[in-house]
Amino acid sequence: MLPKSAFIRGTATVTTNPETSIAPDYNGPSYDEIVAIRKKNLGPSLKHNFKTPLLIHNGKMQWLFDNNGKRYLDLFGGIVTVSVGHCHPKVNAALKNQVETLWHTTNIYLHPKIHEYAEKLASKMPGNLKTVYFVNSGSEANDLAMLLARLYTKNFDILTFRNAYHGMSPYTMGLTAHSTWRFSLPGVNNGIQHVQNPNPYTGKWGGKNCRDSIIQTMRNCDCLPTECKATEYYFQDLEEVFRYSIPVGKCAGMFAESIQGVGGSVQFTKGYIKKAAELVRKNGGIFISDEVQTGFGRTGDYFWGFESHDIVPDIVTMAKGIGNGFPLAAVVTTPEIAESLTQASIFNTFGGNPLASAVGIAVLDVIEEEKLQENSLTVGNYFLKGLDELRSKFRVIGDVRGQGLMIGAEFVADRDERLPLSREDFCKIWEHCKDLGVLFGQGGFYGNVLRIKPPMCVNKNDVDLALDVLERSIKAHI
Ligand SMILES: Cc1ncc(COP(=O)(O)O)c(C=O)c1O
Numbered sequence: 001m002l003p004k005s006a007f008i009r010g011t012a013t014v015t016t017n018p019e020t021s022i023a024p025d026y027n028g029p030s031y032d033e034i035v036a037i038r039k040k041n042l043g044p045s046l047k048h049n050f051k052t053p054l055l056i057h058n059g060k061m062q063w064l065f066d067n068n069g070k071r072y073l074d075l076f077g078g079i080v081t082v083s084v085g086h087c088h089p090k091v092n093a094a095l096k097n098q099v100e101t102l103w104h105t106t107n108i109y110l111h112p113k114i115h116e117y118a119e120k121l122a123s124k125m126p127g128n129l130k131t132v133y134f135v136n137s138g139s140e141a142n143d144l145a146m147l148l149a150r151l152y153t154k155n156f157d158i159l160t161f162r163n164a165y166h167g168m169s170p171y172t173m174g175l176t177a178h179s180t181w182r183f184s185l186p187g188v189n190n191g192i193q194h195v196q197n198p199n200p201y202t203g204k205w206g207g208k209n210c211r212d213s214i215i216q217t218m219r220n221c222d223c224l225p226t227e228c229k230a231t232e233y234y235f236q237d238l239e240e241v242f243r244y245s246i247p248v249g250k251c252a253g254m255f256a257e258s259i260q261g262v263g264g265s266v267q268f269t270k271g272y273i274k275k276a277a278e279l280v281r282k283n284g285g286i287f288i289s290d291e292v293q294t295g296f297g298r299t300g301d302y303f304w305g306f307e308s309h310d311i312v313p314d315i316v317t318m319a320k321g322i323g324n325g326f327p328l329a330a331v332v333t334t335p336e337i338a339e340s341l342t343q344a345s346i347f348n349t350f351g352g353n354p355l356a357s358a359v360g361i362a363v364l365d366v367i368e369e370e371k372l373q374e375n376s377l378t379v380g381n382y383f384l385k386g387l388d389e390l391r392s393k394f395r396v397i398g399d400v401r402g403q404g405l406m407i408g409a410e411f412v413a414d415r416d417e418r419l420p421l422s423r424e425d426f427c428k429i430w431e432h433c434k435d436l437g438v439l440f441g442q443g444g445f446y447g448n449v450l451r452i453k454p455p456m457c458v459n460k461n462d463v464d465l466a467l468d469v470l471e472r473s474i475k476a477h478i
Contacts, residue, residue, distance in 0.1 A: 023069035024058045031055050031067055049442065050431055059086025062455045062462060064439065072434070073454075073462055076441035080261060080293045080406075080453040083321030084366040088457075091324050094362035095355060102354045113357035120364055121330065124303060127312040131338035133331045134352030138292040138319030139167030141329040142255070145288050145315045146171055148333060149253035151340035155284055156191040157246050159238075159254040163197045163445060165262035166255055166290055175255055178263070178445060191252070195241050197260075198234035198269040201399045201410065202418055205230035210269045212308055214381055215388050215400045219418070231269040238276055242283055251285030253314070258305025261293035264444025265408025265451055267401055273309035286314035286337065292329075293406065296321045296363070297373030298456060300380050300404025308403065324363050328356040372456040376404035382460050383407055383452060386467040393471075396421060396478050407452035410444065420446035425477065432473035438466050 029037070034055055038046070054072075058065040062085060064072045077083065084091065098113065105111050118132045135141050150156055158175070160166065166175035173182055177194040200206025200217055207221020210230050223229045242251070256273060260266040277287040294305030295318045306313055314337060319329035327350075350356070367373060384402060387409050391397040398412030411421040411429070426448045433440055441451030450470075454462075 020060045020063045026057050026067040061085035062458045073438045075452050075454040077455045081320040082455045085455045085457045091362040094358045098358035113354045114352035117357040117360045128334045131335050135329045136327045139169040139172050141317040141331050142166045142172045144331045145317050152337045153252045155250040155252040161197045162194045163263035196237045198272045205233045228270040231272045249284045251283040253285040254280045255288045257290045258294040264449030277311050288315040289313040292319045300377030326359040376456050380404035383463045409450040411448045420448040423447045428477045429473045436469040438469040
């Protein structure tokens with residue numbers, strides 16, 4: 001057991017912010033009591049990270065504290081949700097202020113916050129993406145986007161990528177294309193096709209010129225830096241799906257994460273998304289960008305992930321980082337598409353409630369005032385380069401990828417064949433990092449991808465610490 005609020009250091013220097021280095025006391029139920037309640041009163045399908053789950057009771061910016069007073073660097077941000085920092089003072093203040101003013105009325109009355117927020121959020125969007133529907137979760141946002149796509153186009157068929165994650169509601173479960181996240185129910189896949197994933201690392205085609213990233217795969221391909229042939233091959237495959245599986249001219253839409261999140265921070269081959277969006281539109285459909293993980297400056301170069309694909313989608317869905325941990329999500333679209341929801345009544349009790357809207361406004365302000373998009377770029381590039389150095393030292397790291405602070409490192413058993421490291425071996429390294437005070441995420445279909453998507457306030461000292469800890473953990477187990 002580490003001493004209170006200490007953590008192991010190697011070469012890394014550590015920031016000594018007194019706010020975040022003093023472990024707060026824990027006065028809640030004991031660890032054993034919590035485990036017993038979880039077993040007795042919470043659903044058995046709830047999963048936890050690590051063999052012995054952490055009991056986290058306090059968070060400050062990029063730091064989390066457990067019941068023993070141990071501090072952790074949080075590189076997963078509550079699954080890409082804590083965008084500007086745990087308990088960020090400005091967001092806290094906005095929420096406290098709203099708590100004292102008005103909690104809830106629903107939208108049967110006018111209340112100011114939803115309007116202030118809708119205007120502010122819409123100002124962040126390009127083109128004619130000016131109409132906002134507020135909801136409470138990413139699944140709800142994608143549910144609504146599916147409905148909008150079908151109502152607006154009057155078509156039914158929707159495309160997503162294999163390895164995509166778009167939610168777990170009965171409607172969006174069909175969009176999600178991981179067998180591990182699917183229940184066997186009639187109708188889940190009704191009208192949904194999962195197309196080949198243009199993944200330059202483990203996909204059929206792709207290599208060292210195929211990604212829009214400062215770090216490329218180590219895979220050989222015959223693409224040129226200016227011409228990605230892999231994109232052409234994947235695109236031909238998509239054309240075949242249209243040829244054989246979609247009623248002619250009757251596509252409702254296509255969903256894509258701008259970088260796949262749950263699937264392991266997977267980037268697509270260069271130029272594919274733009275070509276796919278054009279093909280979908282030619283066939284009567286609309287293009288939906290799921291920015292649940294990639295939005296709000298995380299990818300560094302742009303505020304929205306879709307901008308790096310050089311497209312303006314017809315619908316954008318957002319959740320997670322939008323509320324820094326407060327339940328809030330949104331669907332933004334054009335006035336024409338939004339109009340299709342007037343064909344019947346649609347209602348969401350909490351969508352855009354005053355508390356959520358106050359938080360959403362504060363999150364946008366903090367991103368701007370603290371230049372968090374710029375920080376994502378600088379610190380993210382620093383992280384990517386550091387991971388690339390580790391890749392050159394350890395063959396167990398097969399790939400390093402991402403943009404800004406949306407990063408993945410894929411662990412392999414065989415680098416030449418790109419075979420995944422077993423979950424068991426991966427977890428040894430991952431757990432060791434946790435023991436040394438750094439929390440990484442886990443993802444990818446085989447659970448062999450280290451996911452790095454921290455609050456966007458992390459700094460280079462934090463990265464040094466994380467790289468140091470990762471290196472020690474790899475050395476301890478490989
Ligand atoms: C890209 C993406 N879309 C949608 C969702 C669903 O969001 P929620 O869990 O808030 O329903 C997730 C959740 O991880 C996600 O990563």
